[in-house]
Amino acid sequence: MNTGKIIAFDADDTLWDNEDFFRKAEKQFCSIASDILPYNKAMEELFAIEMQNMEDYGYGIKAFVLSMIECLIKISDSNLTPDKIQKLLDIGKDMINKPVELLDGVENCLESLSSSYQLVLATKGDALDQERKLKKSGLEKYFPNVFVMSNKAEENYARIFNQLNIKAKDFIMIGNSLKSDILPVLNLGGYAIYKKSKTTWKHEDLDEKITSDRFFEINDYSEIPTIIEKI
Ligand SMILES: [Mg+2]
Structure with missing residues (x-):
């Protein structure tokens, strides 16, 4: 074990696929709503309601299902039959039961890092869902510490540093969201490694360009150990 550095991994779309399930569910929602609104309009309405609910519900499948139901009630002018609500609930249960x-x-990357560094999982959303996915993934053994934040704000990362009793400069975050995984950690003085995912939710988009000598971008997980050795 070396150096006292902590290597933190985001979970969704960093370790396993996730965002595609939401994109597919949105399409199912738009199809259920298609007798009321055209596809793009239904998508816009749903996104707006998700954003309005973010502070109350946070991230995750349960929050998404509540937003779909609220959206359908709104656009139906309250003229909604239970079978449609059942369909939305079924979409959520189907998402929860997807294989990881x-x-x-x-896995190769985690295996090789875990012999030299302490790894932690630093994710956000619904704790039950994230814990379930971690179990299903078979990756639990690599993560003695798991942090599920309600959102990835700087103050929540700072709390993790406190709990781990480390300074920001000893924290290296790896993730697929510039907004949630990279920027807050850089702002606090930590290091961040960005791996672009094939699908990103538009809520995670970031307009500003990141320039920092503590920021690295990779195409493949095999690049990570070499970068970390240089830090
Ligand atoms: Mg992610």
Whole structure:
């Protein structure tokens, strides 16, 4: 074990596929709503309601299902039959029960890092859902510490540093969201490694360009150990 550095991994779309399930569910929602609104309009309405609910419900499948139901009630002018609500509930249960599929190269990367560094999982959303996915993934053994934040605000990362009794400069975050995984950690003085995912939710988009000598971008997980050795 070396150096006292902590290597933190985001979970969704960093270790395993996730966002595609939401995109597919949105399409199902738009199809259920298609007798009321055209596809793009239904999508816009749903996103607006998700954003309005973010502070109350946070992230995750349960929050998404509540927003779909609220959206359908709103656009139906309250003229909604229970079978449609049942369909939305079924979409959510289907998402919860999806198998967890690891992204290419993840397990090799964790295996090689875990012999030299302490790894932690630093994710956000619904704790039950994230814990369930971690169990299903078979990756639990690599993460003695798991942090599920309600959102990835700087103050929540700072709390993790306190709990781990480390300074920001000893924290290296790896993730697929510039907004949630990269920027807050850089702002606090930590290091961040960005791996772009094939699908990103537009809520995670970031307009500003990141320039920092503590920021690295990779195409493949096999690049991570070499970068970390240089930090
Ligand atoms: Mg992610």
